[in-house]
Amino acid sequence: MTKYFIIDARTIGTMVSRRLRQFSNEDILKIANTYHSWRNIDGKHLDIPGFVKSATIDEIRTNNFVLSPQRYVGVPDAEIDDEPIEDKISRLSSELFQELARGHQLEEKIRSQLSVGYQIHE
Incomplete structure (x- = not known):
């Protein structure tokens, strides 16, 4: 079979x-x-989801001879995430709040520098 x-x-x-x-x-x-x-078919080639597939003419015919690779190779296997969801939500929330606080600090610094640079002297 080809x-x-x-x-x-x-x-x-x-x-x-x-x-x-x-x-x-x-x-x-x-x-x-x-x-x-x-190419050196020795039975060791394995399809790799999201990367490569060895397709038959019947599979290609089933897809109306459309040769878009994603129709055949599919999507890569998802990575396994062992972190419990509660811990993940807590960690990500903490990181978000730290970044928001940092954003407020930067905003204040920018406002301070702008007001000094454009202050009108009488």
Whole structure:
């Protein structure tokens, strides 16, 4: 059965403009190694959710021959978060309140500097 190599490289590389993604040597090596692993079919190639899929013509036909990679590779597996929700809410709330307080301090500093710089002397 013929398989087709479908790769979605949207999550690797760096966007240098709205339309241009630049790959590092490591990114290129990752893509090349994945392709060579698939090409040298020895039963060791595994699909990687969110990155690569070895699709059959029947899968492609089912998608009306649309070759958008995301239709085939899916989404990456979610990271497991072991932090209990109560602890996470408490930690994030604390961080938020610290940042809000810092924002107020910066606002006061800006107001102070603006009033000194633009004070009218009679």
